Amino acid sequence: MQKIKILAVAPYEGMAEAISSIAGTFNDIELTVQIGDLDTGRKIAVELAHKNYDVIISRGGTAELIRSTVEIPVIDISISGYDILRAIKLAETYSGRYVIAGFSGITGSARVLCDLLQYDIDILTFTGEEDALPALRDAEKRGCTLTLGDMTAVSAAKKLGMNSILISSGTESIKTAIEGAVKLVRSSLHVHKQKDLFQALLTDQEQEFLIYDPAGSLWFSSLAVDEMNDSLMNLVQTYLKAFLKVPDQTVARQIRDKVYTISSRHLYYSGQKYTAVIIRLTDAIIAEENPEIKIYNKPDYLAEDSPTYYSSSSRTGDTAYMIEEYSRSKLPVLIAGETGTGKDKVASMMYENGPFAHSPFYVIDCKFMGERKWNNLLTSDNSPLSSLHATIYIKNCDTLSKVQLEKLFSYVESTNLIKRNRLIFSLVTRHGEPHDTDCVRTCLENRLSCLTLLLPPLRERLSDFSSIAALYLHKLNVSLGKQIIGFETEAMEVMTSYQWPGNLDQLHRVLKELVTLTSTPYISYRVVKNIIAQEPSSHADSFTTSLDLTQTLDDINYQIIQTVLKEEQGNKEKTSKRLGISRSTLWRLLKSRDIKA
Incomplete structure (x- = not known):
């Protein structure tokens, strides 16, 4: 039994x-x-x-x-009448006056006993632990020097220096x-038989179950007493507050060589809400410290505390609108842009505002995935690609070989991965080298029907530059304890005339250097000029490798105009701005070489 x-x-x-x-x-x-x-x-x-x-x-x-x-x-x-009577008989040998005190469980029986035996004894009933000291202090003033009572009464009597006898429960x-x-x-x-059977059923599963009551206290656990794992319970506590508020959430955390997937459900009984927590443990396919795969969750996913830079001008306003609309969709998205344009930030925004925000966010960096790890990702049952209703961000797709890319497409198509999860891809485009990523982009757009989001480089966002710089300055002021207001006029001109090949990442690094070196309210022209002079030129290499310096000055100028015009994809306004000449001057120089303006 x-x-x-x-x-x-x-x-x-x-x-x-x-x-x-x-x-x-x-x-x-x-x-x-x-x-x-x-x-x-x-x-x-x-x-x-x-x-x-x-x-x-x-x-x-x-x-x-x-x-x-x-x-x-x-x-x-x-407390039986005999237990109380025994204490009273013991107290009768005491020469001083005494009182019976305690909670109603003792004093109720004591009153009945005293009435039957016609004992004239003061009886004090506590409704709370805080009643004990004041009540016994009053009794002491009336001449009582001994207290008969429960543990609360005995403890209070000791504090007052009174003698006491504990009314103990007999065998x-x-x-x-x-x-x-x-x-x-x-x-x-x-009822207990049902409970035991269902409990046995739960504990035999590969999953563990916890149930919390409406107050957030643990009400049921399928974990055996000797299996209570402190780190696991601490992990659950990290997300419990979010689980109690919002149902149907799933988080995943890798700890060393294991991945804990924790899901929540709300259960209702007699109008009360209980929260069930289901814990599943699997082997990780990549070591925790490796950069190939990272796991984030909305309750604790705090991307770098950087502002959103896609809402301040007409062009970037269009980008912001696309990000917002794409976030709502379950369709796969391709984010393309130069290094440092914020692709990872946009991917995290799409996750946080997307349809699967209450499930994990897996980031897979193709740049670090060798052939063996890539095959393991596509074949392991514990792979993030085996998830359901998760957001999977596959970044740096341009680094995949043709064989790896074909394996990915075959896997996506054969497993209905797009229907099970939200996929986000990213690839790096390079200024002046548009053909490097054309094949990957075409495959993602045509074979997987990806929505495409092109993030503009910083040099094409000059109308946003002062706003972006102001947001970065605010962040740096807070983190570095500065109070910088902005730039001197000449200093801002130097900043906007630079091409920023590293885009937002480079801007953030340069601004951190400028803020560190500045002790005045405005960043000076001299400091900016010195720092920018140390930065790489985005176009110097292409110029020096393509220019024929044996030609005349007019021919060299013409080569420069052609190079910049090509890089700006025929946009004469951008070309003239980069060359520091007016559009009419550019038109005249082109016309003089019989090039149609």
């Missing part, structure tokens, strides 16, 4: 020993004894209640507090309480 699991919370050590001794005479119970009075006892019961006890036994005010906190049945170890009362607990559980045996 299945043993009955009893948790005994004794208010004092002597009772704990008595309970353990008497429980040893029962063959059908499994007993755990803890010592704690009142709130301490209540906390013990709350902490242990989820360990699948059938019933709790305790005494007096401690039992009342436990009963008001946990849903497990609580059996009170009563008969303890045995009666244990027998009552057994009868209570046996009377609802069919």
Whole structure:
């Protein structure tokens, strides 16, 4: 027969020993004894209640507090008339005046006993632990020097320097309480049988289950007592607040060589909301410290605290609109742009505002994926690609070989990956080298029907430059403890005339250097000029390798105009701005060489 699991919370050590001794005479119970009075006892019961006890036994005010906190049945170890009479008889040998004090479990029986035996004894009833000291202090003023009572009364008497006698529960009362607990559980045996069967079913699964009550206290756990893993429970606590508020969330965290996938559901019983937490453990396919695969979750996903730079001008306003609309869609998206244009930031924005924001965000960096790791990603059951309703960001697709790319497309098409998850791809475009990524981009757009988002380089966002710089300056002021307002006019001209081959990443780094070197409200022209002079020129290499310096000056100028015009894709306004000449001058120079303007 299945043993009955009893948790005994004794208010004092002597009772704990008595309970353990008497429980040893029962063959059908499994007993755990803890010592704690009142709130301490209540906390013990709350902490242990989820360990699948059938019933709790305790005494007096401690039992009342436990009963008001946990849903497990609580059996009170009563104070019999004989227990009280024994204490009174002992007190009769005391020469001074005494008082009976405690919670109603003791004082109610004491009143009945005193009425029957016509004892004239002061009786004080506590409604809370805070009542004990004031009540006994008043009794002391009336000449009482001895207190008969429960643990609360005895503890308060000691603080006041009064003598005290603890009214303890006799063996008969303890045995009666244990027998009552057994009868209570046996009377609802069919319910406990169902509970045990369902619990066995849950614990035999590869998943673990936790259930939290409406107050966020652990109510049920499928984990065996000796398997309670502190790091795992701490991990659950990290997300519990979010789970209690929002249902149907899934987070994933890799710890060393294991991946913990934790999901939540809301269950309702008698109008009360309970939160179920399901934990699944799998082997990681990549070591935690490796950069190939990273896992993020919305509750704790805090990308670098950088502002959004796609909402300040007409062109970037269009980009912001596309990001917003693409975020809502479940269709795959290709983000293309030069190095440093914010592709990772845009991908994270699409995740945080996307349809699967309550599931993990997997970032797979193709730049670090060798052939063996790539094959493992596409074949392992524990791969992020095997997820359901996750957002998967495959970055730097331009670094994949043709074989790897073909394997990816075959996997996506054969497993319906696009229908199961949200896919985001990114590739790096290079200024002046448009053909390097054409094949990858064409395959992603045509074979996978990706929506395409082209992020403009910083040199094409000059109308946004001052706004972007202001947002970065604010962030740097906070992190570096500065109070910089902006740039001197000449300094800003130097900043906007530079081509910024590294785009936003380079701008952020340069601004950090400028802010560090500046102690005045405005960043000076001199400091900017010195820093920019140390930065690489985005077009110098292409110029020096393509220019024929043996020609005349007019021919060399013409070559420069042709090179810049090609890089700006025939845009004469941008070309003239880069060359520092007017559009009419550019037109005249081209016309003079019989080139149609």
